[in-house]
Structure formats: C-alpha cells, structure tokens
Amino acid sequence: DLIRDFDLPLNTTIGPRFRNIRRMTIGYTKMISPSMGNELLASAQRDPRVIKPWYPDFDVTKELGMQNRIGTALPTVSIAGGYGNYGESNYQDWVHQPASISNIMSWQKGRHSMRFGGQMYQNQFWYIAANNTSGTYSFNGEITGRGTVGRNNPVNSLADLLMGAVKTANYPVPQIPINRYNYNFGFFFQDDWKASQKLTLNLGLRYEFETKQGVKNNVYSRVEMGTGQLLVAGRNASKNLNLNNDFVNFGPRVGVAYSLNPKTVIRTGFGMFFSNLWVNNGEMVAYTGWTNAQAFVDLGVGRAQPFTFTQGFPVGGNLTAVPDPLALFNAATMARPLATGGFTYDPNDKLPVNYQWNFSVQREVGFNTVVEAAYVASRSTHLSRTVAANNLTLDQSAAVSINRVPVQNLRPYNRIAAFNAVLYDALSHYHSLQMKATRRFSQGFSLDANYTWSKNIDNASNLSDSFQIPWQFFSMERSLSSFDRTHSLVLGFIYELPFGKGKRWINAGGILNQAVGGWQLNALYSASSGLPFTITQVNTNLILSAQRPDVIDPTNIMGQASTVEFVGPARRFLIAPNQPNFPFRPSSNVGFGNLGRNTGREPGFQNWNLSLFKAFAITERIRFELRFEGYNAFNKVNWREPSSANIDNANYGLITASAPPRQIQVGGRLSW
Numbered sequence: 001d002l003i004r005d006f007d008l009p010l011n012t013t014i015g016p017r018f019r020n021i022r023r024m025t026i027g028y029t030k031m032i033s034p035s036m037g038n039e040l041l042a043s044a045q046r047d048p049r050v051i052k053p054w055y056p057d058f059d060v061t062k063e064l065g066m067q068n069r070i071g072t073a074l075p076t077v078s079i080a081g082g083y084g085n086y087g088e089s090n091y092q093d094w095v096h097q098p099a100s101i102s103n104i105m106s107w108q109k110g111r112h113s114m115r116f117g118g119q120m121y122q123n124q125f126w127y128i129a130a131n132n133t134s135g136t137y138s139f140n141g142e143i144t145g146r147g148t149v150g151r152n153n154p155v156n157s158l159a160d161l162l163m164g165a166v167k168t169a170n171y172p173v174p175q176i177p178i179n180r181y182n183y184n185f186g187f188f189f190q191d192d193w194k195a196s197q198k199l200t201l202n203l204g205l206r207y208e209f210e211t212k213q214g215v216k217n218n219v220y221s222r223v224e225m226g227t228g229q230l231l232v233a234g235r236n237a238s239k240n241l242n243l244n245n246d247f248v249n250f251g252p253r254v255g256v257a258y259s260l261n262p263k264t265v266i267r268t269g270f271g272m273f274f275s276n277l278w279v280n281n282g283e284m285v286a287y288t289g290w291t292n293a294q295a296f297v298d299l300g301v302g303r304a305q306p307f308t309f310t311q312g313f314p315v316g317g318n319l320t321a322v323p324d325p326l327a328l329f330n331a332a333t334m335a336r337p338l339a340t341g342g343f344t345y346d347p348n349d350k351l352p353v354n355y356q357w358n359f360s361v362q363r364e365v366g367f368n369t370v371v372e373a374a375y376v377a378s379r380s381t382h383l384s385r386t387v388a389a390n391n392l393t394l395d396q397s398a399a400v401s402i403n404r405v406p407v408q409n410l411r412p413y414n415r416i417a418a419f420n421a422v423l424y425d426a427l428s429h430y431h432s433l434q435m436k437a438t439r440r441f442s443q444g445f446s447l448d449a450n451y452t453w454s455k456n457i458d459n460a461s462n463l464s465d466s467f468q469i470p471w472q473f474f475s476m477e478r479s480l481s482s483f484d485r486t487h488s489l490v491l492g493f494i495y496e497l498p499f500g501k502g503k504r505w506i507n508a509g510g511i512l513n514q515a516v517g518g519w520q521l522n523a524l525y526s527a528s529s530g531l532p533f534t535i536t537q538v539n540t541n542l543i544l545s546a547q548r549p550d551v552i553d554p555t556n557i558m559g560q561a562s563t564v565e566f567v568g569p570a571r572r573f574l575i576a577p578n579q580p581n582f583p584f585r586p587s588s589n590v591g592f593g594n595l596g597r598n599t600g601r602e603p604g605f606q607n608w609n610l611s612l613f614k615a616f617a618i619t620e621r622i623r624f625e626l627r628f629e630g631y632n633a634f635n636k637v638n639w640r641e642p643s644s645a646n647i648d649n650a651n652y653g654l655i656t657a658s659a660p661p662r663q664i665q666v667g668g669r670l671s672w
Contacts, residue, residue, distance in 0.1 A: 015088060018050040035108040044099040051092040053133075060134075060312075068312030070171045071134035079161055080140040081154030089134035094127030094284060111194040118187040128177045129284040135171030137309055142167060147302040164308035169296040171313055173323060176290060179216040182278055185209045190253070202255030208274040210351060212243040213281050221287045221325050222344040225389055225421060228413030230289060230329040230338070246350045249274050263364040268357075275352040280384050280422050280463065286341040288419070289325025332415040337408060340419035344389055349424040350382040360434075369439040369447070376432045383426035385460035387471045390419050392543040394472060397590040400542045407542065425474075428458035428481060444496030444503075452488045456481035461598075466534040466546045468592045479532075479597040486529040487604075495521045518615035523608065530602030533641060535559055535574075538648040540589035548593035549647055553583035557599045559653070567654060573603065573642050574653025584647060603639040605659070607632050625669040635662040 025043040032038060053073035060066040060074065069075075073089035104117035141156030142148070143165035150156035160167065190204035214220070218234035222241050231237035251272035258266045294313075296305050307314050332338035360374035390411050392400065399405040408414055432454030439447040459474065460467075461482035470477060498504040500517015539547045551557055556575075559582075565572040575582050587593035610633040614626040632638075638659035644651040 015052045015054045015090065018048075018052075020048055022046045036106065038103065038105045040101075040103050042099075042101045045097065047096040049092070049094055051090065053089045053091065065310040066312045067310065068314070069134065070313055073134045075134040076132050076136040077161070078136060078138040079157050080138075080152045081157040083154065083157065087134075090131050091133050092127070092129045092284065094125065094129070097124045097126070098122060099124075113192040113194075114190065116189040118185070121184040121186075122181065123184075123278050124179070124181045125283075126177060126179045127284045128175055129286070130172055130175050132170075133172060135313060136169060137166050138168045139165070140167045142302050143304045145302075160304075161309065164310050165304040166296070166307065166309055167304065168298050169305060169313065170293050172291065172293045175286065176219050176323075177217070178219045178285075178287075178290075180213055180220075180281070181216060182213045183211045184276060184278075198259040200257045202253070202257075202269070204253035204271075206251040206253070208249040208251065208351065209245070209247060210276050210278070211245055212240040213278065214239040219287065219290050221289050222342060223288060223340060223389070223413070223416060223419050225344055225346070228390075228416060230325060230416075232289065232325045235326060241345075243345055243347050243349070249351050249353075251353075265362045266360070267362070268359045270355075270357040273354045273356065275354070277349070277351065277424075282342065285343075287325075288338065288340045288342060289328045290323055291341060329415075334408060334414045337415055337417045340417050343386075343420050343422045345421060346423055346425075352380065352382045352384065352424060354378055354380045367439065368442040369437060371438075372434075372436045374434045374436075376430075376434050378428075378430045380428040380458075382424040383428060383458070383460060384422055384424050384463055385426045385465065385470070386420050386422055386463045387467075387474075388418060388545065389421035389471065390416055391471050394469060394543070394591070397541050397543055401540065401589040422463065426458065426460035427478075428456065428461075430454065430456045441494065444498065445493065447491075447493045449491045450489070452485075454484070454486065454488075456484040466536065466597060468544050468546060468548055470545065473592075477597050479599070482532060482598060484532055484598075488528040489526065491523075491525040493523055497521060514616065518617075520613040520615070522611045522613070525606075525608050527606040528604060530604050531641070532598035533600045533602060533645050534597050535584065535595060535600050535645045535647065537586050537593070537646060540586060541592060542589075544592055547587060548595045548597075549584035550587045550593050551583060551595050552585050553581070556581075556583045557595065558601060559583055560600070561653070570643075570651075570654040570656045571639060572653060573639070573655045574600070574645075577647050577652060586647070600642075600645060602641040603655070605638050606636050607638065607659070608634050608636070622670070622672045625671070627665075627667045627669065629665050629667070631663040631665075632659070632661060637661075 023043070023045045025041070027042075028040045030038050056073045058074045060069050066075075071089055073091075074087040075089060076085055076087045078085045098121065100119060100121040102117065102119035104115060107114045107116075139157050139160040141150040141153040141160055143156075144150060144159040144163060145153055145156035186206060186208050188204065188206040190202070193201045193203065195201055215233055218232070218239065220233040220239075220241060222231055223229070224231050224242075229236075231241050233239050233241055251274055253269075253271040255269035255271075256267065260266055296313075299305065329338055356376075356378045358374055358376045360372055360376075362370060362372040364370050390413055392407065392410050396410050399410060400407055408417070411418075432452055434454075435451045437447065437449045439445065457478065458481045459478045460470075465477075465482065467474075467477050496503075497519040499506045499519065501507060501509045501513040503517065506512065506516050534546070535548060536546050537549045541547055559574045561572055561575050577584075584595060609629075609631050611627060611629040613628075616624045616626070618624055639655045640657040640659065641655070642651075642653050643656045644654070646652055
C-alpha cells in the first residue's frame, strides 16, 4: 500500500515537455538587368525545449519526513526485489539557435547560364541537463535481512525503506550551462554551358569550410589521445581544445550530356561533396570534469549508511559548487579514476568527402516509353566512427581474461576511466547498375520500373558499428556495409480499364457506363534483398568490444538454415548452435573470432500493393471516387531480422516478427 500510495507522485517517467519553435526567413530578389539577377536570403530559428520533473515543488519534509534535501524535486527511491525505482528529478533546458545568410547571383550570357554566391551558417546550442538532481537512495534488503540472505528480497528491501536504512546513495553537482557553437562557410560557381545543339556541359566548383566546435563559456574539455592529458578550454588549451581547422576543401563538379540522335542521350558526371562535423558532436553532452557526483558507496555486506532516509544527505540546501576539471584530473587515481564524458578527437581530422561519378545511356524505344541504363558509383573518405580510446591491446587479454587483473589497472591512462574518440578515417565504396523504364500515361496506361544491382563496402557504417577491437585492428572490419542491398526492384503502373463510354469495349452511356466504365487499376510492387548483420558471441575475451566466433565451415559463413523450421511461433532462420552442421565455434578468450563483420543477411522482402478506383461523374464539376485498396495484397509473409545474432543467446537465429499482413480498406473521395 505504501508503494501504491506514492506511485503517482513518485512517477519515474520523464516529466512534462515544452517546445516552441520560431522561424524567420527574409528574402530580397533584385533583377539587375534582363540577364542578371541577385537573391539575398537570411534565416534564423529558435528552438527552445524544456523537460521538468513531474512534481518540482513536492514537499519531501512534509510528505516523507526528510530533514535535508538536494534540489527542489523528488529524489529517486530505488527498491530492490522487483519494486523498481520511484521518483524523478530529471531536468533539461536547451535552445537550438541556428542562423544563416546567403547571396546567389545568376547571369545569363550567350550559351552560358551561370550562378555564383556563398553562404554562412552558424550553429548554436545552449543547454543544461541533469539527471536525478535531487539524488538517489537505494535499498536492497541487506540491513533487515542481516546480510546476503536478505539481499534483493522484496520483503526485506521494503523493510529497509520503512526503517530508512540506506544502502547506497548519490547526488550530482549541478551542471553549468553549456553554450556550443561553430560556423560553416560555402562558396560556389556553376556554369551550365550549351556548347552546341547536341552537347551541354555543367561545370562547377564549391569551397567548404567548417570551424571546429567551441564553447562560449569554456565549459569544454577532452582527453588528449597520445598523452592522456585533460585539456580544458581557456585553461591549458584553446577555445576549441587545440583542434585544427581543415581549410582545403575544394569540390569540383563536371557533368556532360550529349544527344547522340533524337532518341538517344548519353550522360556522365563527377563531383566531390563535403559533409559537416557538427552532427557528430552529440546533443546534451556532459564534458569530462565539468560534472561531478557525490557517491555514498557500499560500506560492506549488511552495513547501512551513517544517515537515514528521513535525515537525508548530510548536507543542507542546494549545491552550488563549480567543478574544477583540472583539480579532479590531478586528484584521480587508478582506484578512483576520473569519470569521462563527451568525445575526444584527432586534432587533424578532415571533413568527410564523397566522390560520385556516373555514366548513363537513355533511349526512347517507342510506345511513349523511355529506358535508361546507368553505372553509378561513389567513394567516401574521412567518414566518422567511434572507437574506445583508452582500451587494452590484444596482448593484454590473458592478464584480464585468465589472471583477472582489473581492466582499469592496464589501461594506457589508468587514472582515467574509459572514454571514446570520434575519428574520421573510415572508408566506403559503392558500385551499381541502375536500370529504369518509364512509359508516359498514354491510352490509359503508364508504367514506371526501377531496378538496382549494387554492392556497398565499408569499414564503418555508422558511429556505433559492431567491431571486435577497432582501436588496434581496424583494417579487418572491411566488409559489406550494414545498409547494402544487392537487388532492389520497384514496379508501378496505372491502368484505366478499357470499358465504358469512349473506351474500346462496351462503348455505351447511361446505366451500363455507370456500371462498367470509369474503373482504374493501380499496382506497386517492391522487392529487395535483406540487410546484412553481424554474428557475435558473449565476450570471453574481456577486452573486446563485440567478439565474434570462429568459422569451422567456410561454405556457410552466413550460418543460414537450409530448410524452413519453426520453434513454436518463431522461425528458425540460422542453424541452431546444438546442430552438428553449426558452422561456428566460440573464439578464444585471449584472441578474437575470424568471422567477418556483416556476414549474415536478413530475409528478402516482397510486397504487392493493389488498388481499384471507380469514378462517378455526378455533374460536370462534381465527381465521386470509390476506392478499394489492399496493402500486401497477396498476404506475403515478410520475415524481419533474427531477434538475436549472438550464438550464446537462447533466441539466436530465431525470427519472431514479420512485416504487417494484408490490410484492406474501402474509402471514398468527393471532389469539385
């Protein structure tokens, strides 16, 4: 009853949210002459968001009898034995405030159509975020249960709460508001040159520059790779933490279109495109040394804290202490390492760049139909990836996995906890054959068909990809991309049935036309290969990130079952580990698996969406359309990915979900 009584005010869900986006855009266009014009555009946005606790003014002294409090909201009460957490004091307040200004001039001169200009863009992000600002009290049953016998026992855990016997507790030092910013600059020139009646050239050059992030109030820090030194903006580092800007980012673009004859066009092109770095800086990041917490740790089996729940933390009022990151860094030890936040970076990181090229032939083949075949490819460099920057090397595996030496003791910088770096050294390659057929709507029929046969290879598909030991052996992660689809086909058509007035068959009016005329059949078919996934195992080598097994049957590195079997309602997609033909075995606790990344592939996908429309002309201006629509019309079962790809998981290789089944709907549309 006690828990039930406090269940509402001690709600643990995130509190009410407030958001009020305001945008403003101002443009000015001027025609300087009949062949020259200029467009000036400025825009700004203010996007404030606030998340507050549900009960920020809850009187803990009156309602819970607490003498000392931290913050103004409810503390979090954690009760073991299945009760969970009660109370919530999370607070977030942030404002995203970007602004941009651009100017583009256009000039038509003879066979040249030119555009040139530039843009400046400012990112600004102010925020403060804190979890459990009123602290957390934990009760696990050891006090009234007299040791391990009562640990996690629901009766004893609740009894500890009633006695106020706190097992562990902690509260945070309030975070200082952070005001992050950076700038992007871009300048371009483009010339569309009609060199002849048959030849058109598209020539262009773009320059991109992005400053590294800074923080206006210098609440910014990172651990320097190579030295393990904590760099703090404005103290022992520059405002952007000694990160060097990349100034050389010129992107040429070339396009050629040649009309071989009235029915055939050949096109080719090349371009370089740069991405920005801001998107990988995170949102509400708490930087190392700028957030601190007072922890009242476990004092031993069966021992409570020297203060009770009703007494509260042994402090009074709200904490206003400002952390000193360098002091915390200097005071850190191997036993109590400095907790880290945010990311660190290579100071010489470059902007991600994507090289794209293509060659295509387009041909009109009659029947109002155009077909096209194209080779489309790209190569990307300086792509981002996340890597553990304070981890052990492979030769230290035995010390951790066999001799049980604590990982912290062997870290390169053992006074600092684990931290991550965002590096811009990943690569990707994409090659594809793309074919297209389009029939313009004629004689009641139109068609659009697209097919792609492609291969996408990379060594990091996203920031948090599944790697084994990327801080030491990154090159072995080269594989199919996580979003590679070998085949993709999309086919759609519209067909007005040839019945009724003005049509080929039953060309009659009146009631007969109302019955058989005005029908339209629509279809959309899509089919594609499944996405790749990585097969893993439980980490027996404790220094690895995501350990993979060894291959014992190289003819089936996908691990896919050859027959369709079911385990209850689940489909067995991958061979079960207890089967004699299971192609893998757990890898060593001092090594890593020889199975590659992304060797598995999800089931493919096929789907038909069909619809049948019937149009009724009520008057010359008023029409009614009756619609019969079927999604996944043939009720094809499209299985999702396996629920687990970890060979040590009980659900390994089992598919427990599928795409939605057939859905049929009937509707009407009145237009006038």
